[in-house]
Amino acid sequence: MVPTDLRYTKDHEWVRVDGEEATVGITEYAAGQLGDIVFVELPDVGRTLAQFAAFGVVESVKAVSDLFAPVSGEVVANNEALAGSPEHVNGDPYGEGWMIRLRLTEPGEVDELLDADAYDALIAAG
Amino acid sequence: MPYGPHTAGDREQMLAALGIASVDELFADIPPALRASGLDLPEPEPELELSARLLRMAARNRTDLASFLGAGVYRHWTPAAVDQILLRGEWYTAYTPYQPEISQGTLQSIYEYESLIAELVDLDVVSASHYDGAAATAEAGLMTCRATRRERVLVSKAVHPHYRATLAAYFGGGLQLDDIPLVADGPDAGTTDLAALERLLAETDRPVAGVIAGQPNFLGLLEPMAEIGRLAHAAGALFVSVVEPVSLAVLAPPGAYGADIAAGEGQPLGIAPQYGGPYLGLLASTDALVRQIPGRLVGMTTDVDGKRAYVMTLRAREQDIRRDKAASNICTNQALLALAASIYLATIGPHGLRDVAAQGAARAARLETALAAAGAPRIHPGPYLNEFAVRVPDARSVHRRLIDRSVLAGLALADILPDEPSLADGLLVCATEITTDDEIALFASALSEELAGAGARAGVAEAVR
Numbered sequence: 348m349v350p351t352d353l354r355y356t357k358d359h360e361w362v363r364v365d366g367e368e369a370t371v372g373i374t375e376y377a378a379g380q381l382g383d384i385v386f387v388e389l390p391d392v393g394r395t396l397a398q399f400a401a402f403g404v405v406e407s408v409k410a411v412s413d414l415f416a417p418v419s420g421e422v423v424a425n426n427e428a429l430a431g432s433p434e435h436v437n438g439d440p441y442g443e444g445w446m447i448r449l450r451l452t453e454p455g456e457v458d459e460l461l462d463a464d465a466y467d468a469l470i471a472a473g
Numbered sequence: 474m475p476y477g478p479h480t481a482g483d484r485e486q487m488l489a490a491l492g493i494a495s496v497d498e499l500f501a502d503i504p505p506a507l508r509a510s511g512l513d514l515p516e517p518e519p520e521l522e523l524s525a526r527l528l529r530m531a532a533r534n535r536t537d538l539a540s541f542l543g544a545g546v547y548r549h550w551t552p553a554a555v556d557q558i559l560l561r562g563e564w565y566t567a568y569t570p571y572q573p574e575i576s577q578g579t580l581q582s583i584y585e586y587e588s589l590i591a592e593l594v595d596l597d598v599v600s601a602s603h604y605d606g607a608a609a610t611a612e613a614g615l616m617t618c619r620a621t622r623r624e625r626v627l628v629s630k631a632v633h634p635h636y637r638a639t640l641a642a643y644f645g646g647g648l649q650l651d652d653i654p655l656v657a658d659g660p661d662a663g664t665t666d667l668a669a670l671e672r673l674l675a676e677t678d679r680p681v682a683g684v685i686a687g688q689p690n691f692l693g694l695l696e697p698m699a700e701i702g703r704l705a706h707a708a709g710a711l712f713v714s715v716v717e718p719v720s721l722a723v724l725a726p727p728g729a730y731g732a733d734i735a736a737g738e739g740q741p742l743g744i745a746p747q748y749g750g751p752y753l754g755l756l757a758s759t760d761a762l763v764r765q766i767p768g769r770l771v772g773m774t775t776d777v778d779g780k781r782a783y784v785m786t787l788r789a790r791e792q793d794i795r796r797d798k799a800a801s802n803i804c805t806n807q808a809l810l811a812l813a814a815s816i817y818l819a820t821i822g823p824h825g826l827r828d829v830a831a832q833g834a835a836r837a838a839r840l841e842t843a844l845a846a847a848g849a850p851r852i853h854p855g856p857y858l859n860e861f862a863v864r865v866p867d868a869r870s871v872h873r874r875l876i877d878r879s880v881l882a883g884l885a886l887a888d889i890l891p892d893e894p895s896l897a898d899g900l901l902v903c904a905t906e907i908t909t910d911d912e913i914a915l916f917a918s919a920l921s922e923e924l925a926g927a928g929a930r931a932g933v934a935e936a937v938r
Contacts, residue, residue, distance in 0.1 A: 386764065406764075411794050 348467060349374060350441055354417065354457055355466035356399075361441065362417040364457055369418060372445045373405065373436065376470045381407040384436045389425040389446055396420060398456050402447065405436065418456045420449030538881040539912035541840070543860045543903030544691070544889070545606065545633050546752075547741040549719070549829060550907050555743045555816045564809055573771075573785040579808065580783035583771040586811040589818045593721045594735040595728025596757040600768040601806040603754030606738025607639035610685065610715050612756055612801055613736040614640050616765040617683025617711040618648055619800070625649040626683045627673050629665040629701075631690035632715055634889050640685075649679070653686075657895060663692045663853035663862070667700060674708040681708055683734075687715035688724065692901065693860030694853055695724070702731040711762075718742050718755060718814075720858050722826040723834070727757075734758045743817025744810055753810040764790060767801030832906035833859035836913070840904045843917035848924045852899055860903035862886060868898045871923050878919040 353361045359377035363370045378384060386406040396402050396416040403414040425447050429435060436444040451457075461469065479487075488494065500508065518526070540548060558564075563578065573580055587599040603609040614626045626644065628637055630652045637652075644650040651673060656666045665686050674681055684705035688698050702712040714732035719741045727735040739753030740746070758766050764787075772786030792799035818826065837859040841851060849863040865871050868885050875882040883902035890896050904913070 388764065411790065413798070 349376075349463050349470075351463040353441070354460035354462060355469075356415065356417045356460060357469060358399075358415045360415060360417045362457065362460065363441075364451070364454075367451055367454070368423065369420065369449050369451055369457070370445050371402075371417060371447050371449060372440055373414065374466070374470075375440045378437045378440045378444070381405065381410055381412065383408050384433045387426075387429040387433050387436060387446065389429070390422050392422050392424060394422045395452075396422065396449065398453065414446065416449070417460055418449065418451060419453040420451045422447050423450050424448040535876065535881075538876065538879055539915050540881040541883045541902040541904065541908070541912075541916060542881050543693075543905075544884045544901055545635065545738060546746045547717070547719070547903065547905055548746055548907055549741055549743075549905055551743045551745065551817060552820045554820050555813055558816050559809065559813055564812055574782075577783055580771050580785070582812045582815060583806075583808065584773055584783050585819075586815040587771060589815055590718075590739075590755055590757060593718055593726065593818075594716065594755075594757045595726035596732070596735055597760040598763050598766055598770060599755070599757040600766050601771060601808070602739070602811040603756055603768065604803065604805070604807065605750055605752035605754045606715070606736065606740075607633070607636040607754075608803065609736040609738075609754030609756040610636040610713070611639045611643040612754075612767050612803075613713045613715075613734045614650070614683060614685060615643060615648075615801070616734060616758065616762060616767075617713065620711060620762055620765050621680075621682040621709065623680045623682035623710075625651065625679050625681050626685065627651050627653050627670065627681055627710075628685040629653045629687065629690065629696070630655050630893075631663065631665055631692055631694070631696070632685055632687045633691045636715065653684075655893075660854055661697075662855065662895075663694045664690065664696050664855060665701060667697065667704065670701065670704055674704060674710065681705070681710040683711045683713050685713040685715060688727075689717060689720060689858050689860065692853060692862050692896075693857040693903065695856045695858065698725070698727075698732070699730040706731065716755070719826065719830050719833070722823070722830040724858065728759075733762060739810065739814045742814035743820075744813050751807060751810060753807050753814055763787065765800060767791075767799075768804045768806055829906050830858070833904055833908075836904035836906070836908045837861065839910070840902065840908070840913050840916070843913050844902070844920065847917040847921040849900070849920055852896070859905060860901065862896065862899040862901050864898050865900050865920070866898060866924070868900050871920070872900060874923055875916075875919055878915075878923075880916050880919050882916065882920070 353363050355361050355374065359374045361372055361374050384405055384407045388404040390402050396419060398419045399415050401413040402416045405412050405414055426445050438444065583601045587601065590599045591597065603612060617626060618624055628640060628650060641650055653673060654666045654669050656662050656664055684701060686696050686698065686701050688696050690696050698714060705712040711733040712731060713734045713736060714727040716727060716735050716737040718737055718739060735757045737755040739755045744753060756766060767790065769788035769791065770786045772784055774782055774784050776782040790800040791804045792802055821829065841861060844863050849865045852862040852864050869887055872882045872885045883900045886896040886899035886901055
């Protein structure tokens, strides 16, 4: 069971809404599928992202994948610790492995995302 | 599986499976006007007659000329070991294998190439090579745009015109490329105009991703690279140095003056001048740009038994993985030519390379003196290494007539830089360690006679008038 306090995308990003801001990362399932993550490329603070726009790149030993913003917003923080310790994405995807924090510009978009049950069903279906 | 082309039966079976009547239908998306409609080739000839004809054509090449032609491609002495080792069949591919670690020898050769070039340019990371200096320079320009998320690159007009043309082709898809003009006169004539560079960088509504300058520049002159780099960095742009590798044995390397990227033509490192290549594109960068550098990087590690092993360390941004988001859609390297450069550098060593560069400079200085005495003084006063421009009245026709006197008098600058009036009477000439005193004397005397003859002809014309 994935954490119930988060919302999810079909591309395996998670978002945790906290007032006007939201934290974004990739799910444990996604990290497991990618394998050992060796590099994460994140956007600079201040960049404006549209919902589902590519905001960065995650590189594992076997694949390179784009990261998509679950919701629209302005980047207010990126997880600089991942530059030196990208393994946090594998080890603690919902905690230390977070990637960016956004100031929401379209809070209503959150409701369109998958809840934990729907995301569980998605990954169970493979 | 039979080794042969498809039979008519094979083709019919495949067409039936696809539900189409002819192979042409597969190309229906290509407008008819763009399709090849047969090739205009002469009739086939027997091998004996064909080789006789090709030999007759080859005999029309002039290989007897005393050559002073450089302009991006340089003649050097290559130790016989270089070509002899290249003849080994194991090396005969341009490609790094797609299951690379099984080919430890290929990976080791690329690793050694990368290590040698890194030492020459004094930067952290070297790609496994690109098609040629022009392609590498264009890739460097694109790297600066990706890294800075800006879309405008400034390139000095003293960067090789062919490289600038390739840059323009790569930048045709929406990126902006602006020329930095040259200083017109005074002690810095022929080098990149720093004041103009500052003005171009100050256009804050069009932020600059990268600044590209050559060392030595196309006219053979030494550029104020540290100053160009400082101006670029102050504007938040990256700095690309286009280098000639032999010169790095005696000039400061790009890493020493703050270049973020070095690009250049590797031909002078043991590769014979060839019409149209193949050549060797050098590309190197700082560690900070490692994920922007296209192509692949090979590293050294230890295997499970602790033995030395070579691995494909980074190729994650290539097109088979990143598709349309790949760092480049040309990731083919020039493994055989990179190997030639490695054998050349390993054979002559650092002292040998310094001798090559220093000998070229010494002979160029003698060439300058001889040409000046013959009536062709240098155009630019600034320092050069082994190539420089001289002023010759009616340069293009003098150049043509000197070929009849067995002298290839460099390059008529009007042919390659037609929009620079100050160079209309210019010949770009170079000397390397294989230029002899006899060749220099021949050039000087032939030029002197041509200029005297031209004077005489002008006198006749004057008299007739």
